[in-house]
Amino acid sequence: MNINFNLVKAVLFDFDGTLADSxxxxxxxxxxxxxxxxxxxxxxxxxxxxxxxxxxxxxxxxxxxxxxxxxxxxxxxxxxxxxxxxxxEVPLKTGVLEFLQLLKSDGIRMGIATSNSRELVDAALKSLAIQDFFQTVTIGCEVAAGKPSPDIYLKVAERLQVRPEECLVFEDVPAGILAGKRAGMPVIAVQDNFSDSMTEEKKELADMYINDYNEMIRLWKGGRTRRKQ
Structure with missing residues (x-):
């Protein structure tokens, strides 16, 4: 499936292994x-x-x-x-900050859908200095069922006031990819050393696979119609 980046109004991220190398x-x-x-x-x-x-x-x-x-x-x-x-000890994954800055400059809403605890993800976002990029952070304990159920991604879309088909999801493991797909959203799988043994499964389940966010920046810039200043 080819993803039409021009239709994207919101980008939804998992946290561990997707934004943070944790x-x-x-x-x-x-x-x-x-x-x-x-x-x-x-x-x-x-x-x-x-x-x-x-x-x-x-x-x-x-x-x-x-x-x-x-x-x-x-x-x-x-x-x-x-x-x-x-x-x-936990850093951002390669290219994350630059990609978040690009999305913000394009007026894209952003949210996090994480299985982690509220205390830990809030502390990590503050330590990494990226908390201000996100309009909402939703944890798995706030919905009826965790991933691979779609509940958490549907909740984030609801909070961002966008339709599921207007969202783009980034995930690092098969259960998360399935959650996004079941929510009716295109999903991009992100390389992570921890899930290298699942790479082929991730590629089969997701609409696209990237090795890092520098690659995503090139794809995003090439795939969106740039507004004339």
């Missing part, structure tokens, strides 16, 4: 969190929890690993373990 740290956190309880990290864990909201993931951990901690305690531990990494 997926690596969640594997480290899972290893540390489970290891402190004498549990080895299952090889299939990341695929099992792919797309789940923060709360859905906590439920999965509690039930799968028979944890005594409450759901709130589990989430509080994850927030504590991740906060310092988000503030000090």
């Amino acid at each position: 997926m690596w740290m969640w594997d480290d956190i899972d290893i540390e969190y489970l290891g402190s309880r004498g549990i080895a990290l299952p090889d299939t864990l990341q695929k099992e929890i792919e797309g789940m909201s923060f709360s859905e993931t906590a439920i999965y951990f509690k039930e799968t690993f028979h944890l005594d901690d409450s759901l709130e305690e589990i989430k509080a531990d994850w927030n504590r373990m991740a906060m310092d990494k988000y503030i000090h």
Whole structure:
């Protein structure tokens, strides 16, 4: 499918692995969190929890690993373990800032649809100094079902007051790509080292695949009719 960038009124982004180079740290956190309880990290864990909201993931951990901690305690531990990494160790992916600036200059509305917690994504956006680009940030816990259900992307479109077909989604994993497609939106898959093993699946599911946002900037400029000044 060819994406008509002239029809796009809003761009919707996943956060981890899409805007921020942060997926690596969640594997480290899972290893540390489970290891402190004498549990080895299952090889299939990341695929099992792919797309789940923060709360859905906590439920999965509690039930799968028979944890005594409450759901709130589990989430509080994850927030504590991740906060310092988000503030000090997580960078933007290549070309993100320049692409956000380009979208803003073109009058494009922007929103985030993330499975992360409100505390972490707000802290990360502030640390990366990109919070002012986005008119809305929606987390998975605010909708009935996490990705691959379309709920979160439909909610972001509603908050931005645009129709689903006027949106363009950026995602890094298959569950997120499916969520965008099921919402009736074109989806561009973004390369991420964490999901390199899923590259072919991502290419099959998405309308387009990019290696970085510098590539996207060239595509956007070439695919939109520029207004004469």
